[in-house]
Amino acid sequence: MIAYQKKLLIIFAVGWISIAGADEACLASAQTDLERLYCEVVERGGGTGLPSAMDFKRNDPNVQALLLRRPAKRLGLALPEISATSEAETTRSSVGPAKESGTEPSIRQGLAGCQLRSDFIQCPKAAYExxxxxxxxxxxxxxxxxxxxxxxxxxxxERNDDEAVRSYLSAAYDRYIPKMLAIGLGANTMSFTAFHNAFHTLESGGVDFSDRMGQTYELLKQDRKTLGLKARYHDELPENLSLCATIDRDVIVCDNVGTNWVFVRANE
Incomplete structure (x- = not known):
């Protein structure tokens, strides 16, 4: 964390002049280095194809970095390092998996008999990596x-119908995760909490959530054709299976609200 903070200081030291020219309204609402970089990219004419500032903020920090890599590189701007405790991971709500009281966390339905072993999950009939x-x-x-x-x-x-919204988003999330895996972005997925928050932010702003998610997916596909990626961004792992749920027979997703992990059924 100290090394990360030092790097941010260096970025601010060499970049404050160009950042000062970015749109003031955009910068006033920016809360992270990636959001500030987004403002500068847009101000300098490199925002073609990027989502709106509001939509950009609803993405996971790793997805934000992926979206910015190409336009930032064209403008000669460096991306800030993404850490496991990224400052953008500030959202905490009851939407994510909750730990039950007591000394032992509960295992969700569908994961009975499974064991979390470092970076894989061993179940009675299958293993997930x-x-x-x-x-x-x-x-x-x-x-x-x-x-x-x-x-x-x-x-x-109705967006104030919590049960209807959660049912809708659960089905949408079950489509989203396999699609991200299909284009090789297993380490760049949103948690269900971020997914839920994106829905409310977009819809309350008059933007169709389903439409915008489809557009963002197309942007990610285009970037995948030219941009290299790290296999993983951190070594953090889920603490226990109470943070995990099955998407389908081939995919298990775990998250602690801020960090998302996707486990895929190993080849048999």
Whole structure:
């Protein structure tokens, strides 16, 4: 963390003049270095294809960095380092998995008999490995083409109906995670809490959540064609299976609200 803070000081020292020219309204609402960089990129004319500032903020820090890499590089701007305790991971709400009181956390339905062992989960009939970001060469043919889209049906209920919203978002999230894995972004997924917050932020601003998620997916596909990625951004692992839930028979997702982990069924 100290090394991360020192690097940020260096970035501020060499970049304060150019940052000062960024749009004041954008900077006034920016709370992280990635958000400030977004403002500068847009101010300097490199924001073509980027989501709006509001939409940008709802993405995971690693996805934010991915979206900014290409335009920032064109402008000669350096990306801040993303740490496991990124300052952008400040959202905490009851949407995420909650630990029950008592000395032993509960195991969610579908994970009975499973054991968390470092970076894999061993279940009675299958093992699941922690998914990282994959190389471009390892992706299946066609996944970055126009035929592979993230299609989420629009929400047609009332946003103040918590049960309807959670049911809708659960189904949408179950589509989102496999689609991110398909383009090799296992280490760049949003937690369900971030997904939930993105829905309310977009919809309250008059933006269709399903439409915007599809657009963002197309941007990520384009960036995947040219940008290299780290397999993982940190060594942190989930503490226990109370933080985990099954997406389908092949995927388990764990999160502590701030950090998301995706485990994929190992080849048998």
């Amino acid at each position: 922690l998914a990282g970001n994959r190389t471009l060469a390892s992706l299946d043919d066609g996944v970055l083409g126009p035929g592979n889209r993230l299609v989420i049906v629009p929400f047609d209920g």
